[in-house]
Amino acid sequence: MHNCLVAQSGGPTVAINSSLAGVIQGAIDSRQFDRVYGSLNGVQGLLNGKLMDLSQKTEEIPMFIELLKKSPSMYLGSCRYQLPDYTDDDAPYAFIFNKFKQFDIGAFFYIGGNDSMDTVAKLSAYAKQINNPIKIIGIPKTIDNDLCVTDHTPGYGSAAKYIASTLLEIGHDTSIYPINSVTIVEIMGRDAGWLTGASALARNEYNSAPHLIYLPEVPFHETEFIEDVKSALKKYNNIVIAVSEGIKDESGRYISATSAVEDTFGHSQLSGTGKCLEYIIKQNLQVKVRSVEINILQRSAAHLSSVTDIGEAFRLGMHAVKTAIEGKTGIMVTAVRRTNNPYVVDMGETDVKNVAGLIKHVPREWINERGNDVTQDFIDYAYPLILGEPVVKYQRGIPDYLNISHLYPNP
């Protein structure tokens, strides 16, 4: 029997540890692997020999798995390491495959976004090239939901739930004064508007916030925006605007890079979109305005995750082990939505080449014509993904998550 190896990469989500838990559980249940190794900080752990035996403490596994499923961020840490093309430089490949051999790795599971799927593609192609039978499987994760083929990505549902709940709470917060106000909420998503669109799920029988929604998929026009705000203020005292950090103008330039915000610090990081819109409103309308950037909270708030999301992340981890045992390699496991009502999702898989380096945008027809809201189709798509609340344990008043001191340099 061989061992298997699992690693995490890219940015954190609330569900990525649940996929890790699924891999561990799947590998143990299969009885096809001696040990489940975890590589710290993605493939870097392999390069510098930082591996953890995740299957060692057998008697504690059920508790560990349960807590892991509900713990935020990345238990194994992350990396931004990008493999070179092996035809240009195969030295890292030789090193990695030597490590695979040293630790007797029969299958490698890599949980990540489309950069990580690029790594899966390269490693599996190299393995094929050198006739190494190792199975290399990608497991999707990203709050951005912008991976192709899979119906949606683990991490998205929880972030969407957090965003919708937060927008509802902001709706309550902004309604208290009988004066006009505008609150802009900047949401993550450089290239795709999936997260920002999920803010529409905040609407209920009484709450109509957010009143305007702007996604990166539609060019942003300042004059139309001002008109939209004016028009909304005729209907509502306090309007809430959800905007993606990645909105761009007609020429494809990020809005956050076009304003004075950049000039102050002399760098163009995408954290100023909300501030830009705040500035535009201040310049053009006499109204109280503030901007709120949800920032990293939307990807790390495990206290408010979606049971649907956490459950599917776990199933994808289990399914990845199954596909490896079936002899598949160079694939990414996927969520396949069979029916929407009732919501039924099967596990599937796709050649990782169909995913690596590609981006899935919100379809134009799921955005209204004016480009300032999503349609019912979008809502029907996103709604099942945010359902269900896990029981989160608290200790001393704060959530009881898994100890991650192994990630610290001086534990």
Added chain:
Amino acid sequence: MHNCLVAQSGGPTVAINSSLAGVIQGAIDSRQFDRVYGSLNGVQGLLNGKLMDLSQKTEEIPMFIELLKKSPSMYLGSCRYQLPDYTDDDAPYAFIFNKFKQFDIGAFFYIGGNDSMDTVAKLSAYAKQINNPIKIIGIPKTIDNDLCVTDHTPGYGSAAKYIASTLLEIGHDTSIYPINSVTIVEIMGRDAGWLTGASALARNEYNSAPHLIYLPEVPFHETEFIEDVKSALKKYNNIVIAVSEGIKDESGRYISATSAVEDTFGHSQLSGTGKCLEYIIKQNLQVKVRSVEINILQRSAAHLSSVTDIGEAFRLGMHAVKTAIEGKTGIMVTAVRRTNNPYVVDMGETDVKNVAGLIKHVPREWINERGNDVTQDFIDYAYPLILGEPVVKYQRGIPDYLNISHLYPNP
């Protein structure tokens, strides 16, 4: 039998509706009032005749009370209306007391911060002056915890719990890369550091974030700050800094008003402190840095409130009714901590003049000598206030709060 009236004022908290629920429950239980009226948008509701009968739907009261206790923001809306001194202009007073008479109000309960206590002081002084027997009682609320006499204020415990939990999640989020990084978290509190200090409650057996804490009570020195960050980066890869929006330099000038951040927009609102520190670090250290502003989420996130806080807010509402029936007026009800271990809080009261317009700062001895952390005394004080998690119901994936469409202009 007379009626009673209740209103809310100032900024929202997660617990202010629980105090409203306590007033309603207390008034109904006492059988001393025919009706409980709620004034929409603070005293403005009285001025423009927008009153709700909160005791009308008797058969639904238990459900209404339960949901009200857990709903964020302000069910009756708010106002920023400031009464003039009645010796200068008694016209609004005559108008308000005429309304009191019209609605046969025997007691008026005003839930708010120190501005609202100023209103309570003025109205009760005027009542005494004109020999009107109405009882006017203040009920404290503010996430800032900066009201005098009361051990702490309703709303603080929940905001503190949200901040501590969020800082723990940020601790997880920032630990994933084996590189150096600095994350600055800007927390509310213009004048007092109670909220920012509560970030220390995020620390547990493995999490040492936040590694540095800066409160407005101690002058901020840029050079010491840079030294602090350098020193922390020797010990930890990824450091997290909690900073109050209201930190000031030696001359008392807000740090957010001293930097380039102001120059861009030409206004000096206190939302840029985190960005200022980010800028200082970028200018002085070669390290990845980002800033996160928790913003209004810390005062509106009812999905993560403290049972201790919500429960005490309710008791204070009940107690306010009791004091009115006992014939007291011109007072604010208070939380009196009898013992800390076990944590026991009694209800008390104080002359509202001891509270109106005054600010309670974090004692200097609860901040370490260097001014970059709080002491164990602070932690012992704040810790019991964040304990306990309410069961929050969800509907369609988002929290199930009370309908507030009565606050909208076009319901």
